[in-house]
Amino acid sequence: MPNPLVLKLEQRDRLSDDEKRVLESAISRVRVVEADEDIVHEGETPSESSLLLDGFAARYKIFSNGRRQITAIHVAGDFVDLHSFLLKTMDHGVLALTPCRVAVVPHAALEKITADHPHLTRLLWLNTLIDGAIHREWLTAMGRLSATAHMAHFICELFLRLETVGRTDGATIHLPLTQAELGDTLGLSTVHVNRVLQELRKEGLIRWQGDALTILDWERLEKVGEFTPTYLNLQHEHR
Amino acid sequence: MPNPLVLKLEQRDRLSDDEKRVLESAISRVRVVEADEDIVHEGETPSESSLLLDGFAARYKIFSNGRRQITAIHVAGDFVDLHSFLLKTMDHGVLALTPCRVAVVPHAALEKITADHPHLTRLLWLNTLIDGAIHREWLTAMGRLSATAHMAHFICELFLRLETVGRTDGATIHLPLTQAELGDTLGLSTVHVNRVLQELRKEGLIRWQGDALTILDWERLEKVGEFTPTYLNLQHEHR
DNA sequence: TCTGTCATATAACATATGTGAGTGCGGGCT
DNA sequence: AGCCCGCACTCACATATGTTATATGACAGA
Numbered sequence: 001m002p003n004p005l006v007l008k009l010e011q012r013d014r015l016s017d018d019e020k021r022v023l024e025s026a027i028s029r030v031r032v033v034e035a036d037e038d039i040v041h042e043g044e045t046p047s048e049s050s051l052l053l054d055g056f057a058a059r060y061k062i063f064s065n066g067r068r069q070i071t072a073i074h075v076a077g078d079f080v081d082l083h084s085f086l087l088k089t090m091d092h093g094v095l096a097l098t099p100c101r102v103a104v105v106p107h108a109a110l111e112k113i114t115a116d117h118p119h120l121t122r123l124l125w126l127n128t129l130i131d132g133a134i135h136r137e138w139l140t141a142m143g144r145l146s147a148t149a150h151m152a153h154f155i156c157e158l159f160l161r162l163e164t165v166g167r168t169d170g171a172t173i174h175l176p177l178t179q180a181e182l183g184d185t186l187g188l189s190t191v192h193v194n195r196v197l198q199e200l201r202k203e204g205l206i207r208w209q210g211d212a213l214t215i216l217d218w219e220r221l222e223k224v225g226e227f228t229p230t231y232l233n234l235q236h237e238h239r
Numbered sequence: 240m241p242n243p244l245v246l247k248l249e250q251r252d253r254l255s256d257d258e259k260r261v262l263e264s265a266i267s268r269v270r271v272v273e274a275d276e277d278i279v280h281e282g283e284t285p286s287e288s289s290l291l292l293d294g295f296a297a298r299y300k301i302f303s304n305g306r307r308q309i310t311a312i313h314v315a316g317d318f319v320d321l322h323s324f325l326l327k328t329m330d331h332g333v334l335a336l337t338p339c340r341v342a343v344v345p346h347a348a349l350e351k352i353t354a355d356h357p358h359l360t361r362l363l364w365l366n367t368l369i370d371g372a373i374h375r376e377w378l379t380a381m382g383r384l385s386a387t388a389h390m391a392h393f394i395c396e397l398f399l400r401l402e403t404v405g406r407t408d409g410a411t412i413h414l415p416l417t418q419a420e421l422g423d424t425l426g427l428s429t430v431h432v433n434r435v436l437q438e439l440r441k442e443g444l445i446r447w448q449g450d451a452l453t454i455l456d457w458e459r460l461e462k463v464g465e466f467t468p469t470y471l472n473l474q475h476e477h478r
Numbered sequence: 479t480c481t482g483t484c485a486t487a488t489a490a491c492a493t494a495t496g497t498g499a500g501t502g503c504g505g506g507c508t
Numbered sequence: 509a510g511c512c513c514g515c516a517c518t519c520a521c522a523t524a525t526g527t528t529a530t531a532t533g534a535c536a537g538a
Contacts, residue, residue, distance in 0.1 A: 061379045063465060069379035083372070086365040086478050091372055091470040114357045122353055125364045126325040132367065133322070133330055135374035140300045140308035142381045143426025147495070178515065187382025189496050194517060226302060231330040239325045386525070417485065428526050433487060 003103075004077030004165040005051055009123050011164050013239045019120045026109040027051070033096040040081050042093040048106045049085055052078045055100030056176055060184065061092045070185035071138075072131065073097075073158065073177075077165040082128055085110045098176045122239050133231040142187050145226065150186050151196045152225030155206065159215060160229055172214035200224075242342075243316030243404045244290055248362050250403050252478045258359045265348040266290070272335040279320050281332040287345045288324055291317045294339030295415050299423070300331045309424040310377075311370065312336075312397065312416075316404040321367055324349045337415045361478050372470040381426050384465065389425050390435045391464030394445065398454060399468055411453035439463075 006023065009015055015023075030053065033039050039050050039057055052074050059072040059080070071092065074080045080094045085107050114121045134157070141150045162173050177185070183193045200206050205221045207214045215221055245262065248254055254262075269292065272278050278289050278296055291313050298311040298319065310331065313319045319333045324346050353360045373396070380389045401412050416424070422432045439445050444460045446453045454460055 059375070061375070063383060067383045069382040071375040071378045083368045086361055087368050087372065087472055088474075088476050088478070089469065091472075092375060114361055118353045118357075118360075121357075121360060121364075122325055125360075125367070128364070128368060128371065129322045129326050132371040132374060133326065135371060135378060136298070136300070136310040136331060139310045139374060139377055139381065139426075142378065143308040143423075144302060144306045184382075187378075191497080192495055230328065233326055233330075235327075237327050239327070430527080431525055
């Protein structure tokens with residue numbers, strides 16, 4: 001199977017064979033993280049970054065009283081803590097939601113890339129910029145959309161992101177989040193997540209059975225979620 | 240007056256004199272933008288990025304029905320659309336909240352920096368990573384804090400950010416936002432912003448007269464807003 | 479001086495979402 | 509086979525926040 005990060009970057013710009021080799025050889029090892037374990041802990045100062053090859057992961061912050069907010073959901077091809085290369089200490093944790101296969105890239109290798117491969121560096125930078133764009137989109141969804149719209153928006157986004165790394169099966173995706181976890185990502189209570197999902201089902205927009213979520217009516221779902229995918233930067237450009 | 244971006248970067252890492260010169264000479268011109276005008280429009284594909292030298296600006300998205308969400312407030316030293324260098328097309332607009340002085344940096348100059356100055360490149364990248372960290376913090380505040388706590392949190396953050404570029408006067412800052420604009424940043428209605436401000440005043444945490452906001456009790460404000468500044472990355476490190 | 483505009487401030491009321499408690503199902507463990 | 513235990517799901521009720529409307533003061537322009 002091709003490296004999903006390469007897949008993802010190639011969607012946005014051309015990668016030379018040399019650059020692909022450099023990326024591959026930056027990986028020092030692959031490790032497996034069990035579900036419900038941290039891939040990176042909050043407060044740590046890692047000396048390597050983790051590239052998700054398989055599975056689902058979440059960035060999260062916890063408050064003293066136990067409330068939790070998930071600030072990003074990561075799928076194959078996402079560099080879950082590339083920012084720790086420069087930010088140094090993690091201001092949040094990264095949790096494996098399912099068993100995860102993770103490619104480990106030492107910061108020394110990243111520093112070398114920045115020294116020797118300007119174009120590849122820009123693509124890695126781009127990668128973190130897209131994370132930022134997604135954050136902004138989530139902010140507007142949290143601030144100005146109803147719970148139902150927010151949920152619809154989230155589903156649309158996740159679907160497209162999975163599609164760009166070839167992890168969709170027709171109109172259905174594998175969505176291994178519990179309703180409580182969905183609540184933590186959307187800023188809702190578990191009960192309300194349930195209400196909202198019922199509504200989307202009743203409207204015939206989605207079906208969700210076990211881990212399989214299928215989108216029954218993409219256009220209406222997009223409309224309910226006021227979803228426009230420009231922020232995902234899926235166009236091919238020279239960067 | 241020293242370039243506020245340099246001030247900001249020097250807080251996080253050492254800048255060589257050469258790097259400072261490179262940064263300065265990357266500026267092609269300085270322009271002035273009136274209050275309530277866009278510095279950059281949504282949908283544009285700028286060929287240069289804008290560094291805010293003076294004034295307040297906001298990144299925002301608008302929905303068809305006129306609802307607006309502000310996803311970032313920018314102050315002196317902030318590179319308001321550095322990301323457009325690689326993201327190409329703007330997925331949001333940037334609005335001058337007050338008259339703004341803006342240094343213009345052509346993308347060609349940025350590309351040259353990435354080719355010739357790896358360390359400086361990393362610092363620019365860092366800059367966008369800190370934007371991302373702030374976005375994540377806003378997400379958790381929107382998702383899991385009460386309106387009052389969120390407001391307190393916002394005030395704490397803005398104060399520290401202004402302090403690092405030398406724009407505080409004791410415990411008071413210049414806060415030129417209307418309550419409606421504050422609502423658009425926090426995802427609240429104008430009415431509720433007013434209620435929340437009353438409460439913070441009644442509690443003796445802040446005073447807000449005209450444009451001058453003064454923090455009367457930093458410790459309690461921090462506590463109300465569950466504010467911890469780690470995410471602002473104010474430590475000096477080699478990056 | 480008058481007038482229009484814009485921002486802050488209040489009030490009464492509407493509603494989306496949260497809270498706390500409880501049910502039932504299915505899968506994994508002993 | 510029996511038993512947890514986590515998870516989806518429901519209900520009744522509480523409340524934070526939104527909505528709409530109005531009043532007031534500061535200020536700019538005629």
